[in-house]
Amino acid sequence: MAQAMFRIWRGDARGGGFQDFTVQISDGMVVLDVVHQIQAEQANDLAVRWNCKAGKCGSCSAEINGHPKLMCMTRLSSLPLDRPVTVEPMRTFPLVRDLVTDVSWNYEVKKRIKPFQPRTPDAADGTWRMDQRDVDRVQEFRKCIECFLCQDVCHVLREHQLHREYIGPRFYVHTAALEMHPLDVANRLADLRGPGGLGYCNITKCCTKVCPEGIKITDNAIIPLKERVVDEFYDPVRRLFRIFRPKPQPPPAKGAPEAEPEPTRTAASSSAPR
């Protein structure tokens, strides 16, 4: 059985450092397997957050050789094992202990985003009709597992710590899912431009590169949102056109559902004759 050296960050908010561990490895192992092995055999108090081991819960985010990745989805065969493999916690968020960070800031940000606001129901029974093609676009964004690797890699948060003025790629994806939803009528563009800090994004595409779900965050969420903000605030010709355009649809009728529906299910109901 082969051996490999792992260099794992140990410590808490007061300080810490890397600690080396030599481990036995075998075919098919992922980094999380190694961390568990170390936890079981060499460092019982090593703190690590994990849950599904299948790349779907987004719990085991860390930085492996400096790259934000899910530990459960990083095979050892994809890493150069002739040198120590470094495993560190996400740098963008406050450290709790060892590999565990406090990502609660993200949940606070999410609360500030205007929730789903559907238009008046299309049918008398309070339901809507949607075309599958209109829902397809936002389905991509709903693949997000909230691992926050995109938040971790974004230099606006990571390097410049602009957590108060910038919501980060994860929440641009969330906002795009709402803004582009065929039923939603809320306008979040002023929030994006102002407190959302969309202008801070300088399109490095790092968020897209690290997304374990393969969401094209920059091309399909951030840039389309930037273009919508340009429509609203920076394009004088568009502003002129808006004067002659019909007024937007009024807010939904009283009693319309407020919870965010599952587009897939709702879309399925759209197969009814229209």
Added chain:
Amino acid sequence: MRRDAWWLQPTLVFLGLGAFIVYATWAAFQGVNYAWGPYLSPLYSPLLFGPHSWFGPEPGWWPRWLVFSPALLILWAPGGFRVTCYYYRGAYYKGFWADPPNCTVREPRKTYWGERRFPLIWQNIHRYFMYLALLFLVDLFVDFVRSLRWADAAHPGRVVWGLGVGSIVLFVNWFLLSGYTLGCHSIRHLIGGGRDLLSAIPKRAQAYNCVSCLNRKHMQWAWMSLFWVAFTDFYVRMCAMGMIRDWRIF
């Protein structure tokens, strides 16, 4: 800390864009050897002033201290399109300003404004440069068609249809620039991406899908078209200087 060759990508961007800027600036200031036979360099097209141009010879208002070159009158438009392009922005922020040098690599400075304030807030003008770039595509296609019309040596004053290697070079230039321009993120938004109900506008939805298809390879189109613009100018320049001989296919 990253231990891979993170510096390679921004260095290649720096060298690639830097080489193009140096060459294009040199070529633009030459003011000569930009046309040969029916061929016209894309760095000088449309030819507003100069021999065989739209508006006649060098304008009287041109400042004496500045070398006259027709390229200087038009290059701001395609240049502005590239400078404000979403792909190039991300690339040159890394390659030229280390903002950041690469993903998860530490930055050399603490302050950061992003594109919220002057001057970078002007990047939002991209769609207007895109409108101009579309006009340039029409112009470059006309240049290609003109490159097929040769002066008839047997009958002075008449033209005949013919195809030279230069025409193929000009066509490839137009093709690559079309792939780059029509895959632009702003076009993608304006053609339909800005609408939530694409199903209500089926023709635009089809166009949106086509633009999205090109957009997926926007970076590749950007680099190929950039290289080919410089190569096309180089080819025409070499023909005009007599350094190479254009091969006439028919």
